[in-house]
Amino acid sequence: MSRKPSAISDDLEDRDPNNLGAHLQVSWSDVIGEPISIRSPECAWRLSNHCFQISKNVCYIFLSVLCAPITACCLGCSFACIAFEHIWCVNPCLRIWKISCAAIKIFIASCTQAFIAPICDAMGRFWSGIKVRTQTQMYKEETDERDVLLA
Incomplete structure (x- = not known):
């Protein structure tokens, strides 16, 4: 029997189902480009590419582990407060209005x-x-009266 994947594993696979972070996809070629007329040695180019990728990924992982849980907690509380405000304050006031x-x-x-x-x-x-x-x-009479000397 095949098991259905759980909702949690689906969330881990597709972490951006609404494509919110499409503008954040940055690769080496999006940031650095050398024209044909001037080029660095091939080894420097590849090493720079690897350094860029590794530092970007490690820094993101570090910040995610350090800041993401706190940020998620703050955002969760913010959205809960907004929901509470709308459910218990805004909607009843609008209904009274x-x-x-x-x-x-x-x-x-x-x-x-x-x-x-x-x-x-x-x-x-x-x-x-x-x-x-x-x-x-009346308009026709005015247009028919032309100066005889000019005609």
């Missing part, structure tokens, strides 16, 4: 229907009675 605003919304809608809508209706009827007419005949 929505309930209060619903009553104000009904009051304003009633006032609008009682006072503003009749005024707007009357003004609309008043302004709809205005007719605008254009007279194109």
